[in-house]
Structures are given as structure tokens and as C-alpha cells.
Amino acid sequence: MAREAEESLRFWELDKIIENQTQCYRPCELSQYRLEVPYNSKLSIPRNWIYPNGTRAAFELYFGDTNVALMKEYPTYDGFAFVADVGGILGLFLGFSIFSTLDLFMELLMQLA
Numbered sequence: 001m002a003r004e005a006e007e008s009l010r011f012w013e014l015d016k017i018i019e020n021q022t023q024c025y026r027p028c029e030l031s032q033y034r035l036e037v038p039y040n041s042k043l044s045i046p047r048n049w050i051y052p053n054g055t056r057a058a059f060e061l062y063f064g065d066t067n068v069a070l071m072k073e074y075p076t077y078d079g080f081a082f083v084a085d086v087g088g089i090l091g092l093f094l095g096f097s098i099f100s101t102l103d104l105f106m107e108l109l110m111q112l113a
Helices: 002-022 079-112
Strands: none
Touching: none
């Protein structure tokens, strides 16, 4: 568990460095794989995989762990919240202006009386 946390922290730090240097944001979807190389694995290479210069190349690929961590990010401040906040502020200022107008009107009435 601690190893996974350290890897996640390193990945997050690298992501922040890349984001700061390139001004690119994180992608919406990201697949991350961990490479494991077993030391005692023997690769079976077919005989017909010989290249013209006599070299061979082969690798085995398998998933060592079938656990999947699904993470989603959602905006914390959407359009409806913005419209509601702007409406609230406008209502507050409108209320202040109405009270200020009434106060000014009352002062004028007091001075005339």
C-alpha cells in the first residue's frame, strides 16, 4: 500500500512539473501501467522469427493484476452555481440601492417638514 502511495505521489509531482512547464492540463482519461520483469521467465521464440540480420526479438505481455481504480473528476463550480451567485449579488446590490433611495427620500421629507 505504501509503495502504491509513493508511486501515485511521484506521478502527481511529475504531472505538476509537466503542467507548469508546458501549460498543458491533465488529460480526461489516463491509463497507467506498471512494468514488472520476472527474472526467471524463459521466452519461447518461434524458429521462424529470424530477421535478415540474424537477430530475434520477442516479449510476453500479461496483466499481473486485474484490479482497476476508476477516478472521475467533476467541476466543483458549474454554470448553475455561477448564475445563482451572480443573481444573489445583484439582488443584494438592488436591495441596498432601494434602501439607500428610501433613506434619501426620508431625509428629504424630514428636511422639508
